[in-house]
Amino acid sequence: MPSRQQELLSLFLRLAPIEGVSHAERAIADEVTTILRRGGVRVLEDDAAGVVKGNAGNLLCFPPSFDGDAPAILLEAHLDTVQSTALLRPVVKEDRVTSDGTTILGADNRMGLSILVDLLLGVAGSKAPHKNFFVALTVCEETGLYGADAIDLSRHNVTAAYVFDCSKRPGIYILESVGLYAYTAQFLGKASHAGVAPEEGVSAIGLAAAAISKLRLGRIDADTTSNIGKIYGGEAVNVVPDKVTIEGEVRSFCPERIKQELEVIERTFEDAVRGAGRLQFKAMPDFEPYVHKPESPAIVKLDCALRAAGLTPQPIRYMGGSDANKYNARGIPAVNIGIGAQKPHSVEEFFLLEDLHKSSGIAHELIQTR
Ligand SMILES: [Zn+2]
Numbered sequence: 057m058p059s060r061q062q063e064l065l066s067l068f069l070r071l072a073p074i075e076g077v078s079h080a081e082r083a084i085a086d087e088v089t090t091i092l093r094r095g096g097v098r099v100l101e102d103d104a105a106g107v108v109k110g111n112a113g114n115l116l117c118f119p120p121s122f123d124g125d126a127p128a129i130l131l132e133a134h135l136d137t138v139q140s141t142a143l144l145r146p147v148v149k150e151d152r153v154t155s156d157g158t159t160i161l162g163a164d165n166r167m168g169l170s171i172l173v174d175l176l177l178g179v180a181g182s183k184a185p186h187k188n189f190f191v192a193l194t195v196c197e198e199t200g201l202y203g204a205d206a207i208d209l210s211r212h213n214v215t216a217a218y219v220f221d222c223s224k225r226p227g228i229y230i231l232e233s234v235g236l237y238a239y240t241a242q243f244l245g246k247a248s249h250a251g252v253a254p255e256e257g258v259s260a261i262g263l264a265a266a267a268i269s270k271l272r273l274g275r276i277d278a279d280t281t282s283n284i285g286k287i288y289g290g291e292a293v294n295v296v297p298d299k300v301t302i303e304g305e306v307r308s309f310c311p312e313r314i315k316q317e318l319e320v321i322e323r324t325f326e327d328a329v330r331g332a333g334r335l336q337f338k339a340m341p342d343f344e345p346y347v348h349k350p351e352s353p354a355i356v357k358l359d360c361a362l363r364a365a366g367l368t369p370q371p372i373r374y375m376g377g378s379d380a381n382k383y384n385a386r387g388i389p390a391v392n393i394g395i396g397a398q399k400p401h402s403v404e405e406f407f408l409l410e411d412l413h414k415s416s417g418i419a420h421e422l423i424q425t426r
Contacts, residue, residue: 061413065148068170068412072162073144078136078199079110085135088115088173088193096120096180104206108196114203115193117172119179122190129189130209130217130388131175131419132379133168134197138401141166154406161405163397167412168220169193171395175419186423197221197379201343204379209388216354217390218422219380224372224394226414227362231355231371233381233392234279234307235345237314241325242336243267247291247298257296258333260289264300267328271321280308281375282317307375309345343377346384354389361421365414393418 057065076084089099097117104113112135122128141162147154155161172191179186190212194203222230243264248257264287273282282304289300304321308314322337329335348355350371359369374392383390396411 057409061409064170064174064412064416065153065409067174068153068166069146069148071170071173072146072166073141075140075142076136077138077140078196079108081110081112081135081195085112085115085193085195088135088169091173092117092176095177097176098122102207104195104203107206108202110195112195114195114207116207117176117191117193119176119186119190121179121186123188124212126188127213127215129187129422130192130212130214130383130390131172131189131422132192132194132204132217132219132383132390133172133221134165134194134203134379135169136195136198136203137162137166138164138198151410152406152408153412155403157403160401160403161407163405163407164223164400165197165221165397167395167397167407167415171220171412171416171419174416175423178420179423185425187425189423194379201377201379201382204382209383209386214383214388216357217380217383217388218358219378219383219390219392220395220415220419221378222374222392222394223397223400225396226365226394226411226418227367228370228372228394229358229362230374230378230380230392231350232309232347232373233345233377234309234375235311235314235381236305236307236342236377237318237339238303238305238342239318239321239337239339241267241302241304241321243289243300243302243325243329244334244336245296245298245332248296250294250296254296258298260297260300260333263329263333264289264302267325268302270324270328276317277313279310280306280313280317282306282321305342309347309373311345314345343381344385346381346390348389348391352389354391357422358391358393361418361424364421364424364426365417367414367418
């Protein structure tokens with residue numbers, strides 16, 4: 057393995073086992089800050105810790121040559137892991153890196169993190185020209201994209217953002233991503249003794265069951281899905297239950313379809329309780345969808361960088377979200393790109409060494425002047 061590639065792998069092996077679950081990224085944020093500052097990179101930590109109720113903020117990292125007044129590209133990864141990696145023992149095999157099978161590997165997103173830290177160190181230590189860019193390393197991605205939601209990019213002129221956080225192989229990127237709204241519906245009936253006075257009660261479970269039976273769930277159309285993921289309520293088997301709560305979600309590539317479907321759900325639930333009980337319904341956006349045109353400048357630039365890195369651009373539609381959705385929602389064209397951190401969120405998580413180096417190649421090509 058060439059020494060540049062060996063250095064990147066060593067960096068990953070150093071960063072991956074550092075504790076940094078969502079809302080508790082202090083240790084990994086400190087380590088990354090120390091490494092970057094020692095390498096001549098300017099690092100600012102924002103005040104997102106207070107907003108997300110965590111112990112670390114987002115890190116904004118600027119190469120020495122960064123021009124704050126000029127248009128800039130943003131490269132992005134997240135600091136947090138979905139579970140602790142403190143007990144991780146990485147295993148380097150001939151073609152891949154895995155954990156020892158007892159913990160996650162944390163390649164989501166320590167792989168993206170290592171690639172961008174390595175890029176910054178390389179740029180800071182070289183006189184070679186490059187495009188104006190900076191790096192954002194966010195907190196609390198896994199629990200709800202909260203770090204990206206809180207980050208202030210308004211003082212920068214960001215023309216495009218590339219998020220190194222898609223588990224697909226390098227070359228694949230998310231041209232179109234769904235939006236997701238979550239909802240909570242509370243069905244309120246009337247409690248009563250189930251044996252002595254059932255006539256005086258109104259079963260909230262009965263109301264909820266009737267309501268759900270009228271709902272369409274699963275894939276609603278080519279763009280839209282609907283799910284009820286949780287249902288809970290009731291007190292005891294001898295009590296007519298007065299309260300049941302349902303938690304669900306709607307996803308779609310089309311923002312109007314999400315709103316339409318939520319209206320259908322609320323109306324269906326209202327109809328089911330009318331004359332018998334009450335409904336409290338609340339829907340909240342987790343993230344908005346994004347749809348890029350293949351000919352848009354951010355995509356043309358990405359395709360160009362992928363080809364220069366020896367890859368074939370493969371745009372896809374994807375039913376999940378990432379920090380890219382948050383940037384797009386505020387008008388910054390952002391794309392989540394595949395780095396090949398496969399089987400994320402499981403103890404079988406792994407990446408191929410070739411994918412680590414290909415993804416690093418993409419980062420380098422994105423900032424090339426040509
Ligand atoms: Zn991730």
